[in-house]
Amino acid sequence: MSESSIGIVTAQKIAFDTPIILQNGDTLPRFDLMIETYGTLNDNASNAVLICHALSGNHHVAGRYHASDKYAGWWDNMVGPNKPIDTNKFFVVGLNNLGGCHGSTGPLSENPATGKPYAADFPVVTVKDWVKSQAALADYLGIKQWAAVIGGSLGGMQALQWAIDFPDRIRHAVVIASSPKLSTQNIAFNDVARQAILTDPDFHAGRYAEHGVVPRRGLRIARMMGHITYLAEKGLGLKFGRELKEDALRFDFGVDFQIESYLHHQGDKFAEVFDANTYLIITKTLDYFDPAADFSGSLKQALAKVQANFLVVSFSSDWRFAPDRSREIVRALIQNGKNVSYAEIESLFGHDAFLLEDTAYMDAMRTYLKNVKV
Amino acid sequence: MSESSIGIVTAQKIAFDTPIILQNGDTLPRFDLMIETYGTLNDNASNAVLICHALSGNHHVAGRYHASDKYAGWWDNMVGPNKPIDTNKFFVVGLNNLGGCHGSTGPLSENPATGKPYAADFPVVTVKDWVKSQAALADYLGIKQWAAVIGGSLGGMQALQWAIDFPDRIRHAVVIASSPKLSTQNIAFNDVARQAILTDPDFHAGRYAEHGVVPRRGLRIARMMGHITYLAEKGLGLKFGRELKEDALRFDFGVDFQIESYLHHQGDKFAEVFDANTYLIITKTLDYFDPAADFSGSLKQALAKVQANFLVVSFSSDWRFAPDRSREIVRALIQNGKNVSYAEIESLFGHDAFLLEDTAYMDAMRTYLKNVKV
Numbered sequence: 001m002s003e004s005s006i007g008i009v010t011a012q013k014i015a016f017d018t019p020i021i022l023q024n025g026d027t028l029p030r031f032d033l034m035i036e037t038y039g040t041l042n043d044n045a046s047n048a049v050l051i052c053h054a055l056s057g058n059h060h061v062a063g064r065y066h067a068s069d070k071y072a073g074w075w076d077n078m079v080g081p082n083k084p085i086d087t088n089k090f091f092v093v094g095l096n097n098l099g100g101c102h103g104s105t106g107p108l109s110e111n112p113a114t115g116k117p118y119a120a121d122f123p124v125v126t127v128k129d130w131v132k133s134q135a136a137l138a139d140y141l142g143i144k145q146w147a148a149v150i151g152g153s154l155g156g157m158q159a160l161q162w163a164i165d166f167p168d169r170i171r172h173a174v175v176i177a178s179s180p181k182l183s184t185q186n187i188a189f190n191d192v193a194r195q196a197i198l199t200d201p202d203f204h205a206g207r208y209a210e211h212g213v214v215p216r217r218g219l220r221i222a223r224m225m226g227h228i229t230y231l232a233e234k235g236l237g238l239k240f241g242r243e244l245k246e247d248a249l250r251f252d253f254g255v256d257f258q259i260e261s262y263l264h265h266q267g268d269k270f271a272e273v274f275d276a277n278t279y280l281i282i283t284k285t286l287d288y289f290d291p292a293a294d295f296s297g298s299l300k301q302a303l304a305k306v307q308a309n310f311l312v313v314s315f316s317s318d319w320r321f322a323p324d325r326s327r328e329i330v331r332a333l334i335q336n337g338k339n340v341s342y343a344e345i346e347s348l349f350g351h352d353a354f355l356l357e358d359t360a361y362m363d364a365m366r367t368y369l370k371n372v373k374v
Numbered sequence: 375m376s377e378s379s380i381g382i383v384t385a386q387k388i389a390f391d392t393p394i395i396l397q398n399g400d401t402l403p404r405f406d407l408m409i410e411t412y413g414t415l416n417d418n419a420s421n422a423v424l425i426c427h428a429l430s431g432n433h434h435v436a437g438r439y440h441a442s443d444k445y446a447g448w449w450d451n452m453v454g455p456n457k458p459i460d461t462n463k464f465f466v467v468g469l470n471n472l473g474g475c476h477g478s479t480g481p482l483s484e485n486p487a488t489g490k491p492y493a494a495d496f497p498v499v500t501v502k503d504w505v506k507s508q509a510a511l512a513d514y515l516g517i518k519q520w521a522a523v524i525g526g527s528l529g530g531m532q533a534l535q536w537a538i539d540f541p542d543r544i545r546h547a548v549v550i551a552s553s554p555k556l557s558t559q560n561i562a563f564n565d566v567a568r569q570a571i572l573t574d575p576d577f578h579a580g581r582y583a584e585h586g587v588v589p590r591r592g593l594r595i596a597r598m599m600g601h602i603t604y605l606a607e608k609g610l611g612l613k614f615g616r617e618l619k620e621d622a623l624r625f626d627f628g629v630d631f632q633i634e635s636y637l638h639h640q641g642d643k644f645a646e647v648f649d650a651n652t653y654l655i656i657t658k659t660l661d662y663f664d665p666a667a668d669f670s671g672s673l674k675q676a677l678a679k680v681q682a683n684f685l686v687v688s689f690s691s692d693w694r695f696a697p698d699r700s701r702e703i704v705r706a707l708i709q710n711g712k713n714v715s716y717a718e719i720e721s722l723f724g725h726d727a728f729l730l731e732d733t734a735y736m737d738a739m740r741t742y743l744k745n746v747k748v
Binding site for chain 2: 024123124181182183184185187188189191192194195196198199200201217220221224225228231233236237239240241242249251252253256257259260263264267280284287288290319
């Protein structure tokens with residue numbers, strides 16, 4: 001029973017021709033969700049797992065698009081035959097969320113009211129909106145109840161929101177490297193990222209496409225800064241140290257250190273492929289997430305009616321969503337007498353650890369999901 | 375014996391008409407240093423204290439320029455009559471470093487070779503260069519040996535370099551919230567700050583003055599991001615939490631949270647007053663500082679010949695230059711059998727704590743400096 005990739009996969013665009021009312025009061029008259037599925041839905045549809053993505057993720061969770069495809073999906077190490085999220089057992093669904101830039105309805109999509117892309121007019125969506133749209137997707141797929149909803153970072157927030165909003169439609173919530181709400185520092189970093197984009201002269205109030213440009217500089221800065229916060233100081237030190245790119249210091253403003261070269265590469269790559277309006281929206285989605293806010297700030301009360309069992313996972317060196325933040329969720333669940341397992345994984349690799357191969361982490365996921373009845 | 379401000383102070387520009395050879399090989403044919411002095415130099419010039427500034431500091435350490443001056447110098451809580459750095463006892467010298475933008479020779483100064491401002495042609499200076507220029511300043515002032523050289527952050531690096539480069543010209547080095555060299559993460563943040571400036575369309579390869587503009591956007595982003603790293607997550611949380619600026623979430627990309635408003639204010643203010651070329655240079659000065667590099671990476675060897683006594687101070691929540699970094703200095707001094715006191719101050723306010731009022735911190739400084747013989 002060796003692990004292997006799910007192989008060649010195909011994305012599908014699912015059209016929803018009924019309106020969806022969003023948390024800000026806006027209505028989208030219709031929407032598309034881009035999805036991928038792996039494995040087979042069983043007869044009573046009891047083996048479905050939803051994978052929710054984080055800031056820059058999408059529906060392409062596992063597998064490759066063709067035989068010579070260089071890159072697999074973003075969680076290919078986690079999802080596949082005999083992998084922790086085992087596609088021999090589960091029917092796994094990945095989607096690109098509303099507001100995204102990978103095929104689901106978002107700023108790049110046509111606004112039916114104008115016949116032109118939404119661009120800056122696409123509303124700021126929330127985790128609650130996403131869960132609502134994912135419930136419509138579940139209906140479409142004939143899934144009354146998810147065996148599990150799983151996500152890291154912002155993805156974990158969606159799993160948490162699922163357990164709150166649809167307590168009888170989710171048996172297990174797996175919340176990884178996440179938080180019940182952003183800290184002031186988290187919001188501050190998101191603000192700087194947005195300001196870099198908003199003040200880029202090529203942003204044109206979000207209508208950059210009409211001007212035939214892209215706010216590359218802003219996106220690049222946002223991503224470079226974000227990247228630092230996804231990594232831990234120690235891991236960064238081990239990987240790059242103070243290693244120079246050339247033999248000696250340059251004494252100018254070119255690249256001296258390898259870490260600079262790495263960050264520029266990350267920033268450049270991201271600015272080529274990601275939509276700036278989507279980036280702005282999703283950082284707001286993060287900032288706004290705070291399920292306790294509807295319960296006078298009590299996370300305990302917010303979680304009082306959840307029925308799902310929980311696995312909460314955190315990483316020791318994650319300073320963006322530190323273990324403390326996961327423990328807040330665990331504590332609130334325990335206070336409610338809910339069923340929760342908690343794994344705090346030793347790691348040098350910060351927030352990004354949730355995407356990386358790590359034996360203790362993989363084992364925790366594998367063991368928990370093995371015990372999920374389908 | 376109550377504490378009081380030093381009162382009205384005046385800056386002086388000191389002209390040095392002998393060339394200075396810099397670490398990169400360049401020669402400045404002449405240079406000015408902007409300074410302020412407080413207190414009186416005693417007859418044998420044994421009571422002189424040099425205050426070295428950090429990234430955005432300057433020579434205006436204490437006091438005010440006129441009776442209605444709204445702002446005192448940047449370390450007015452530390453320097454003055456009966457304050458920890460007591461101007462009744464010490465003759466205190468503050469200066470703006472070479473490459474600065476507050477009157478000392480830097481990018482804004484005239485390049486004698488062209489008759490125009492140096493702008494982008496001002497060389498990247500190092501902590502070693504600064505210490506060399508500060509030694510010329512000491513000569514000018516008739517100070518053979520400093521009673522103490524004191525600085526926080528980048529200022530502490532200068533105190534450390536003084537002890538290494540001029541062991542017989544410094545009796546005490548006070549190194550606060552500093553580091554023997556930047557970590558990979560530190561360099562990474564500096565890189566993003568520089569990239570924000572370098573890619574601002576108003577930067578014009580550093581010749582923005584000729585175009586009648588200033589790369590405000592880049593400076594603003596750099597400062598906002600920097601500011602987050604100077605503060606600690608806990609302190610930020612206590613001060614701003616998730617407090618909204620208005621009654622409700624906006625669902626657009628305007629300011630929702632108070633922390634955003636605060637950061638914008640800090641960024642805007644800084645972009646008005648600070649020179650972008652200076653910012654670029656000084657972040658490189660920080661990146662390049664690594665006295666152990668000349669000794670096969672051994673900080674112990676780098677410090678083998680220091681004669682100064684040391685006070686090293688760190689702050690518990692400082693994650694930019696964490697206590698660990700200060701302990702590296704302490705350890706290397708102890709390994710050499712040098713005289714070192716170490717104070718690790720509990721604080722919620724991160725790296726910026728070195729500029730703030732704190733009883734334990736003030737007491738540590740006061741006590742140490744009381745025992746400095748003059």
